[in-house]
Amino acid sequence: MKDYYAVLGVSRHAGQEEIKKAYRRLARRYHPDVNRGDSEAAERFKEINEAYEVLGDPAKRRRYDLYGEAAGIPSVFERGFEGFGDPFGGLFDLFFGRGRTRTTHAPRRGSDLVAVVELTLEEAYRGVTRSVEVPRHMTCDSCGGNGVESGYALDLCPECGGEGRITHTRRSAFGTFTSSTTCRRCGGLGEINTHPCPRCGGSGTVEAVDPVEVEIPPGIDDGDRIRVPGKGEAGFMGGPPGDLYVEVRLAEHEFLEREGKDLRAVVELGMAEAALGTVVEVPTLDGKERLTIPAGSQPGQVFRLPGKGMPSLRSRGRGDLYLVLDVRVPRDLTPEQRRLLEEFQRLESERSGGKGWRERLRKAMRPQH
Ligand SMILES: [Zn+2]
Ligand SMILES: [Zn+2]
Incomplete structure (x- = not known):
């Protein structure tokens, strides 16, 4: 990577005014008009302009400081991971594993988070706004996320001179061998943070609980x-933040059971009520509803209240409410009830005249010879 600071002969901490002055001075000296025919000066003039185009623009300069990216120049990031295949692989863990003092400057998207909220069926029916409190890492507002104390910039790594790799040469009886390893000081990035932001310790993020309205x-x-x-x-080092996913758990309702868009409830009736018919109040999510049960209703019989189910997320219209009858058979009868039921049973036998299902069953099971 071309060192634009070196090209202009200024330090990495130089102010914008100082950079401008250095550029003007050099541009005057190497201008083609005063160096006619001098190709070396022309080349130098081109270089100076290229450097100023980046360093003279605070936004481009910041990008250059952080990632080394400028017109056609491979980023520090790419250089740092040259030859390692997937740059998001194990190496990242290695650098991020260092915790708060890590020196990685490559931008990376923040992780997604999942928060669980429990809702009542009524809340799911009407919709609700919930404040979700998730501890999360937020961009440090002191350094803007680059981890460098304000007024400072990243420095070229003195260990590798910004190359990110260190070359070793070994001589032996068989010849000279060279090998290169990733610079340990800068983790292969070529730059180090000598002035970590005091607020975030150089990580670029701070942890806080930030209520999110959902x-x-x-x-x-x-x-x-x-x-x-x-x-x-x-995000890390200027990368975008991740997303929050709010996962819904529905609490059980006392009477109503949800089946997709529809709701189900059991309506319990006494034996006589089912036989005689009645009017009952049933719970719906809109309040109570009156349901007429006709005489002779059977256990398991289903009544439908159209449009009394759940609204649909994806389409208009609502589901239905299904009411399933359950008939309660009394367990302990008073003497009076017992007498009345026995009387009822006697009348019932008389009425069926031997055509009840028990008589039919007995006939069916009689031996055939
Ligand atoms: Zn900071
Ligand atoms: Zn280094």
Whole structure:
């Protein structure tokens, strides 16, 4: 990588005004008009302009300081991982494993986070806004995320001179061997942070609990996830933040059971109520509803209340509410109840006149000879 600071003869901590002055001075000296026919001066003039184009622009300079990226120049990142294949592989773990004092400057997207919220069925029915508190890493506002104390910049690694690799030469009876290894001082990045930001310790991020308001739409179901863009972990070294995923758990409801868009509930009736018919109040998510049970209703019989189910997330319209009848058979009867039921049974036998299912069964099971 061409060192633009060296080209302009200024230090890496030089202010914008100093860079401008250095450029003007050099540009005057090497200008083609005063060096006619001198190809070396022309080349130098081109170099000076290229350097100033980057360092003279604070935004481009910052990018150059951080990643070494400028017109056609491979980034520090690429150089650092040359020959290692997947740059996001194990090496990253190696550098990030160092914790807060790591020296990696390559930009990386922050991780996604998952938060679980428990909702009641009523909340899922109407939709709700929830404040979710997730401890997460946020970009350090003191250094803007680059981990360098304000007023300073990254320095060229003195160990490898910015190359990111160290070449060893070994002589033996068989000849000279050269090998190269990743620079341990800078982790192969060619630059080091000699002035870590005091607020974040050079990591570029600080951990904090930042409540995130999440809009949960009506109809949300157990296990559904809502993505809140940009509310995950902060990115590293200017990389974008990750996303927050809010996963919904539905608490069990006392009466209502959810089946997709539809709801189910059991309506329990006494034996006589089922036989005589009645009107019952049933719970719905809109409040109580009156349901007329006709005389002679059977256990397991289902009544449908259209549109009393859950709203749909993906389409308009609502599901239905299904009410399943359950008939309660009394366990201990008072003497009076017993007398009445026995009377009922006698009348019932008389009425069926031997055509009840028990008589039919007995006939069916009689030996055939
Ligand atoms: Zn910081
Ligand atoms: Zn180095």
